[in-house]
Amino acid sequence: MNVSPSRPGAERSGACASSDVSTVRIGALVPLSRPGWVAAGQHLLAGLELAVAEVNDSGGIDGRPLELVVRDTAADPRRAEAAVEELARLGVAAVVGEYHSVVARAAAAKADELGVPFLCSSAVLDALTEEPTRWVARLAPPQSHGWRLYADFLLGAGHTRIAVATEPSVYWASGVRILRDHLAPRGGTVIELDARALTPTALCDALVDHRATALLLLVGFPEPAFSIVTAVRADERLAEVMMGAPAGQPEFAAWSASLGDDGAAIPFLRYLPERLGPLGVRAGTTLRERLAEPPSFVAFEGYDTVVVLAAVLRRHGSDRAGIAAAWPHVAVEGTRGPIQFTRTHGISAWQWDGAPIQVVDRDPAEPDRFRVLHSTCRIES
Template sequence: MNSPPSPSGAEHTDRSSIRLGALVPLTRPGWVEAGRHLLAGLDLAVREVNDAGGIDGRPLELVVRDTAADPERAAAAVDELAHLGVAAVVGEYHSVVARAAAARADALGVPFLCSSAVLDALTEEPTEWVARVAPAQSHGWRIYADFLLRAGRRRIAVATQPSVYWASGTRVLRDHLAPRGGTVLELDATLTPEALCDALVDHGATALLLLVGHPEPAVPIVRAVRGDRRLAEILIGAPAGQPEFAEWAAALGEDGAGIPFLRYLPERLGPLGERVGKELRGRLGEAPSFVAFEGWDTVAVLAEVLRSHGTDRAAVAESWPRVAVEGTRGPIRFSRTPGVGVWQWTWTPVQVVDRDPAEPDRFRILHAG
């Protein structure tokens, strides 16, 4: 399996190190920019732990594997990392990929702290081996549905592709909107952008949500809708967060502004968040996304677990309900949540934001939950 060198130290060179396996999408068809931000957060936190003396004098070593948004590749990486003796596995952005990694970690008895994937059913059955710092999809997407209702948008169309993640999101929206007078119409994203625009007009949709990949087919759909005068009043939304990253603005320019999406940050960062954000900006050369903060928080949690409970895998997994860590976005504790089979931070702050049409590099907070 091809992989980049470990950012925090060469593999196999320091037998005294405590290894953490990291799953990150770093090549296409993975969302590479999200992977870059996630890895920046993970690596910064590892370096800070090591600069402070490591874990009882032992350095952390991040052993990185590129998942490339491939579930089979992720499962194989968990096998390899387990063989390498990692104390735990961290990371992953794509929900379907994280689900495969979680299943394999559960089967092997390897702790997995998921950083960014939100699918509620991260595992088929409840497990003690997996925990997550990202919010469950049902939590965030209900907040997004409330935003749509407050904005007076009740006839919702979703352009969607086949995926358990998109299907789950559509179900969350429909279940939340229907009792409140909203409707959800599914449109196949394989329609030509022009045919999709015709369907939006025919159904009188007041909002179109992009439950599709980026840049294809999201970018041509946005361009087509923005260019159709019949749809001048329609709201385009992207709850999965596609507009968060700079490549969205680079691809769409002004057309990419004014498209609300979910972001997992508080309205104001505290002193820790501000400090980490400044360090991340320096590493990334741009404003850090919430995904970078998720990476940092993941390692902060595991560092405290390893200090308090040791490096034995079973001890790490048993520690989830006793975690109490100050993260960049608030105090992190894990609990059991109905419908979620993993230990869950309930809840990270959730915002609905967009890029300001008057200044696309600036984000506006539209709604918070």
């Protein structure tokens, strides 16, 4: 797939070059430039664009083609807010996408304020809005669900003294709190190490001093994650320390390409079933061709986003209020299983509570192959 980051304020149409009123316009928020996670944005956009193309090939929405109007958020919350405002003025029926949780939270708040439906594809921060909203729905599982599963995996693997290398962020702070709250009653200890204040070498010394058996990388990608991984792997004192990356950094090809063997055996969260159904297999094959690499779970999230929204548009029309009112009535087969939205305790948006969650790593014997270490569900093909 050839993806060019859109200029600030520039429009990119992913399925129809025309802005004719006969189209149904959908706004898409994706990180396509630094400091955003560009690989994640490219995969997300590939999934969105593929599903839009398939909807249009099958007749569109009651004969009207879908038009994807893409805005690059570059991991900037203010830029996302401005994009939602602009897309609302352009008359989009809904906004979709976004990978970064803090950015998605800003977009969700603005969508709620303006009365624009927002179907969040990939961000996991529990509180996308301060108060419950009828305008926002989400496909990715809440952070509290996935990170508690990850904590259970750590305990099952015998890790009770767990260090986290972290940087300032609402997302990382939320992750630390989830881990601590879940591990402490079960005898686990979470030790915070400031990745800004410690060099990779000093961080290695701290791991030895604290007798940590696991180190979780709650830091930026590629740096300082790459430097920390390299330092820990090179330190003979830490040969038995497991590294983990619950946010999913090792999912993308750049991880393995940059770190090689050092990037293997670092468990992370991935939102795929152990086996894809027929729709997932078919979509995955085409996504692989478009991306020229295996599609990540983010690409499937993008595809499922359009599958859900197209179903809503066909049944309820393109009126914004009608779309928002339809979230609790969604019943759609996605690439990763049947999708429905419910109200979940502590979650402000409408939530797909059946999203699959895995803990996986890259196989040291074959770094391009993923090993499933722990999983919540399986979908039979």
